[in-house]
Amino acid sequence: MDAHVSIFSESAIQSTKLGREAFATALRHGRGCAAMHLRDHGMDGVEDIVLAACLENQAYDRQCEGSRAEWMYSLFKGTPAYPRFAGAILAALARSTGGQYYDYDGEQLCHLASLMGSDGDLQAASCLRAFVRNQAMSDDGVVGASAMCALDGMSAVIDVARRVGQFLQHDPQAWCHSLEELTGDALPFDEAFAELERLAAGDPAIAAYVGRQEALIARDAPDERTSQQIDIDARRYGEEFIRQNPVESIIAASTGESPQRGLFLRFGRWAGTDDLNRILDHLREQDDTDVCKQLLRVFRHATLPRLDERVWALASHSSADVRNAAVLALSSLKDPQVRALGLERLRATGFSSEFADDIALFEHNFEPGDETLILSALERQSVDGDEAHALGSNALDICASVRTAAMAGVAQWVYRTNPCTICRCRAVERLQEWGCLPAHIADEARYDASEELRELACKQT
Structure with a gap:
């Protein structure tokens, strides 16, 4: 326009x-x-x-x-x-x-x-x-x-x-x-x-x-490297990062006064299985809430080597930060127990935006019919602002991972409640991809504050 x-x-x-x-x-x-x-x-x-x-x-x-x-x-x-x-x-x-x-x-x-x-x-x-x-x-x-x-x-x-x-x-x-x-x-x-x-x-x-x-x-010039060269350079970067930040230094950093969140995330991105197991071993010895939270961040971008009993226990910790970090670590696994935990959490009357990360447990464990439970859990919430955004972001991630039109109701809930134009745009993209964007949403989206969303809605036939 x-x-x-x-x-x-x-x-x-x-x-x-x-x-x-x-x-x-x-x-x-x-x-x-x-x-x-x-x-x-x-x-x-x-x-x-x-x-x-x-x-x-x-x-x-x-x-x-x-x-x-x-x-x-x-x-x-x-x-x-x-x-x-x-x-x-x-x-x-x-x-x-x-x-x-x-x-x-x-x-x-x-x-x-x-x-x-x-x-x-x-x-x-x-x-x-x-x-x-x-x-x-x-x-x-x-x-x-x-x-x-x-x-x-x-x-x-x-x-x-x-x-x-x-x-x-x-x-x-x-x-x-x-x-x-x-x-x-x-x-x-x-x-x-x-x-x-x-x-x-x-x-x-x-x-x-x-x-x-x-x-x-x-x-900002375009990267002219081949995909193979990009992968090689990335591995070299990862090897150098691990050399400069061995597992011992990561464990030590978890007890520091001002630990850097990105340090643990990058370590998880590049660490090998042996180093990840050492983090899990150290986690079993820890009761300090802050230390547990930092060590669990390692698994935000790394797959757990196994369904670890300590991480499982921390997924029910009294600290919401620790609980959510453990849940996100578990969400990397495709496992019947992880799926059962997701079902239990979303059925619980206490489910709320504070535990929006529980939705992530379905990322690798979604089965047909789960969309009904997810939507029911979302519709029980009366939310706006940060709460709606937290729930919507997690719900959109599941929509993107399972990519089934059965999740259309979830995407519509996100569009209806989310305060963020970027998230609403993602919801409309999913609905268009599945061929089930309702006419009333398309009509309204043509007047949205987001130019990208307006253009997207105008493509609707």
């Missing part, structure tokens, strides 16, 4: 009137039904909710889900509420200080101002330019830099590149905006880079910026 075309210009697909609380939840999730409500019923009774979502990026995962500015803009563009929204957004932008990593709210305000400015709002354009240019350059970059480049094109790219380059001259290792980030969809990357290269000959600051971009391009 074009960023400057309001969603309200499309013909009505489904009229959905939501109560105020349901609307607030739907808008926070970025659901299409919130946009459909506004299309059919206007802002009455919910204008303050929409405005609050413009002033604050309410996405569940603000880093991974991407900007919602275009979607939010489409909700008030061309409506009688536009002057009130524009005034509040520009006032908030004027109060924002910028210069902090990562200012998701500030970035959303800037992109809203950019969109308004591109549609002829001169005050919005002026406010955005002043905000970006008045910021002090820092290691965190310039909030709104890409928004100003989208508004003003190459002149803004040159301006930002020069400012960043001046900073790099004083601190060559500082983080900086990539040219790809600055150009976005507004300018062809190659043309912008060629123009900066031309200017670099007579501008040391731009030359510093271009030099950094050349290093980034070289770093």
Whole structure:
């Protein structure tokens, strides 16, 4: 969908009137039904909710889900509420200080101002330019830099590149905006880079910026190794990692004050069976909760050498962290006892999002009919936010591993409850793959905050 075309210009697909609380939840999730409500019923009774979502990026995962500015803009563009929204957004932008990593709210305000400015709002354009240019350059970059480049094109790219380059001259290792980030969809990357290269000959600051971009391009160049060479290099890396981090050091690290989670995960990825058995042997001697949790992390990406009685016991530990870590270790096994544990856990009245990892016990132990139990366990939950996301993520992993249309009800539950647009997109992908995406979900998803999900839904025939 074009960023400057309001969603309200499309013909009505489904009229959905939501109560105020349901609307607030739907808008926070970025659901299409919130946009459909506004299309059919206007802002009455919910204008303050929409405005609050413009002033604050309410996405569940603000880093991974991407900007919602275009979607939010489409909700008030061309409506009688536009002057009130524009005034509040520009006032908030004027109060924002910028210069902090990562200012998701500030970035959303800037992109809203950019969109308004591109549609002829001169005050919005002026406010955005002043905000970006008045910021002090820092290691965190310039909030709104890409928004100003989208508004003003190459002149803004040159301006930002020069400012960043001046900073790099004083601190060559500082983080900086990539040219790809600055150009976005507004300018062809190659043309912008060629123009900066031309200017670099007579501008040391731009030359510093271009030099950094050349290093980034070289770093991110396509990997031309064959798959066989990639496997060989990976094995060499693993061998070197184990040489530098022998099992004795991993055991010692588990008792440290600030153990690094990634250390145990990487060890499990590359350790051989003998080393994994030594971890299990040491685990049997441990009662300390933190040590058990760290050692169990080794098996997050490693298959248990056997159905170990100590790991089995820890799967019922009083500490939720230890219990869940042990459950995830057991989930790597295809075993009747592991399956029986999964059945017992999901049937239990105490099953909740705190133990969402119990669903993983079916990853290698799923049998036809289990989808009914999984769905029943999910539907007993009344969840939102982190709880819904934890349950949904585990449920989607099972959908991906068993790949059967029998799991359609589970995928629909994830779509219906998950606050994350990425997870909802995964759910729709599964439903489309199985040929059972309901029409009402396809209709709503066409208005979702996620551009990827909107495009996916539009492919539905």
